Amino acid sequence: MIAGKTWREVRVMAFAYLVILELLCVPVLLLWPDIYADLQRSALMKNLGIDWLKRIGEGVTSRDEDIAYLNWCAVMLFFRSTNLVGTAAAVLLGTGLFARERENQTFESLLALPVSRGRMLWQKVWPPALCLVVPVYLVNASAIFWSRQIDLDLPKWELFLASTHAAVFMLLFFLLTTYLSVRLRVQAHVAAGVGAFAVLQIGIYLTQRIRPYSIFHLADYEWYSPVLAGNTPAWQMFDPIRSHGYTTWLLLACLCVYGLTWRALHKAVP
Amino acid sequence: MDPAIAVTGLHKAFGERPVLRSVDLQVARGELLGVVGPNGAGKSTLFRVLLGLVPKDRGEVRVLGLDPATAAIAIRTRTCYLPGENGSYLQMTGREFLAYAFGFRPTRDDARLARLQDGFALPLQQKVRSYSAGMKQKLLLLGSLVPDVDLYVLDEPDRALDASVRFFVRDELRTMRTLGKTIVLSSHHLGEVEALADRLEFLLDGTFVPSTRLAAARAALRHRPRIRLRTGAVLPLGAREVAREPDGTLVVATDGDPMAWLRTVPDGTVDSAEVGIPRLEDLYQVLLAQQGAAP
Numbered sequence: 001m002i003a004g005k006t007w008r009e010v011r012v013m014a015f016a017y018l019v020i021l022e023l024l025c026v027p028v029l030l031l032w033p034d035i036y037a038d039l040q041r042s043a044l045m046k047n048l049g050i051d052w053l054k055r056i057g058e059g060v061t062s063r064d065e066d067i068a069y070l071n072w073c074a075v076m077l078f079f080r081s082t083n084l085v086g087t088a089a090a091v092l093l094g095t096g097l098f099a100r101e102r103e104n105q106t107f108e109s110l111l112a113l114p115v116s117r118g119r120m121l122w123q124k125v126w127p128p129a130l131c132l133v134v135p136v137y138l139v140n141a142s143a144i145f146w147s148r149q150i151d152l153d154l155p156k157w158e159l160f161l162a163s164t165h166a167a168v169f170m171l172l173f174f175l176l177t178t179y180l181s182v183r184l185r186v187q188a189h190v191a192a193g194v195g196a197f198a199v200l201q202i203g204i205y206l207t208q209r210i211r212p213y214s215i216f217h218l219a220d221y222e223w224y225s226p227v228l229a230g231n232t233p234a235w236q237m238f239d240p241i242r243s244h245g246y247t248t249w250l251l252l253a254c255l256c257v258y259g260l261t262w263r264a265l266h267k268a269v270p
Numbered sequence: 271m272d273p274a275i276a277v278t279g280l281h282k283a284f285g286e287r288p289v290l291r292s293v294d295l296q297v298a299r300g301e302l303l304g305v306v307g308p309n310g311a312g313k314s315t316l317f318r319v320l321l322g323l324v325p326k327d328r329g330e331v332r333v334l335g336l337d338p339a340t341a342a343i344a345i346r347t348r349t350c351y352l353p354g355e356n357g358s359y360l361q362m363t364g365r366e367f368l369a370y371a372f373g374f375r376p377t378r379d380d381a382r383l384a385r386l387q388d389g390f391a392l393p394l395q396q397k398v399r400s401y402s403a404g405m406k407q408k409l410l411l412l413g414s415l416v417p418d419v420d421l422y423v424l425d426e427p428d429r430a431l432d433a434s435v436r437f438f439v440r441d442e443l444r445t446m447r448t449l450g451k452t453i454v455l456s457s458h459h460l461g462e463v464e465a466l467a468d469r470l471e472f473l474l475d476g477t478f479v480p481s482t483r484l485a486a487a488r489a490a491l492r493h494r495p496r497i498r499l500r501t502g503a504v505l506p507l508g509a510r511e512v513a514r515e516p517d518g519t520l521v522v523a524t525d526g527d528p529m530a531w532l533r534t535v536p537d538g539t540v541d542s543a544e545v546g547i548p549r550l551e552d553l554y555q556v557l558l559a560q561q562g563a564a565p
Binding site for chain 2: 001005008009104105106108109111112113114115116269270
């Protein structure tokens, strides 16, 4: 019942999110041949002053168009779409889950239902989590179709791996938002809290020396590009012992935040 | 048979502020208990402890034979609770809200549903956001009274309802009591709860007022009629003004029997008089005064 109600609340937003992701994806893929030609002619991308921007520039202007296209997809589909739009959607979907119940004075009725708090949390979380994750796979799958329209190919397995990592990254933001939604009483405060966290992380990311300490470092161009190129096999993504295992670390972080949220909801009083 | 509710020595504080202090309460199965008290007396906190929504600090609590600290879900499965400060899901229609509310407790009394739907005449196909405050309260009452459970805990069920609807709800609660349902409700309408409930408990500063003290307060109030004087009239001898309400009504204290005093009042002095009908706020003031005077 709770899951059904949550689904009714988020379905419109989820559909809008899917449409926005797709609209962001289609033109940058279909216009790739022209963009690539322009990039080849432009000296700007190769002479960017900041190291990581320079690496992006070098990647998307590679002489091998297939590699340049993969790098372009890493930037546009993942670094831009899922990181920015996905994170914004995660915050929008998570903000009201519990804080809105408090604002509408329905929180006490919710807690008084004959349902355990653990089940309540799960039923509140999984519909928006699915709404967040499924469009990533759908849009990235559609990228295969759009790429064929310009006679280029995207590797399915590598695209799936990158989508999985992006989905876990967004889930982490969504769960952080949900945690604050349980702790705080006003939706605006939740949004401000997560927004401040995101801005701080972006600030760290844009600062050369401390960039590795930003959460966005776990899901940037330099992460997605080797995955799409097939240079980061699945075991490296998931094995935190023999390799960096970033995806597993993100999953563990998701579990930790979910646990904290569960604990906060257990302690919540009307 | 176990009582529906058994509370002994219940203490609850929020930080340094005690809200419930050594509360003892027994409610028999099939009983309709009215709990009255001023705002902040601890009524809502007591109900929340009973439902396991707020943990107790000390004391023994059993609801339907179960401990809310360990069996809250089992208690809530057999209980319907209407919180005092309760909002509605504005984006739902009335019908969607009821489907949601009934979904958690599958057994419901269809005859009661039909009666309440008829009596409330709510436009269930409309969104709740278009409802007035009274209509929202009626919808919440539908959601709380229709499921067929053992215990109903209703925190101010008459909030935002006009008199005719309050009487209709009162009749329905009477019917439920005859079916053996246990009902605990709070209200600020002292007279109406008194007429409805099997027993009335007065919660003041986190503890129930003993019946002897309540009886003494009522007796004291019997000597405090409410009168409205005609324009230009002065208060006749034999009574003194205790309070003046914003609408001009005077609460007066008489030396002897107020009825005898009223009979001596000259014609054309008093417009209206009310004797022996205690109001919650008056009762509260008298009890507070007694508390201050107590050694």
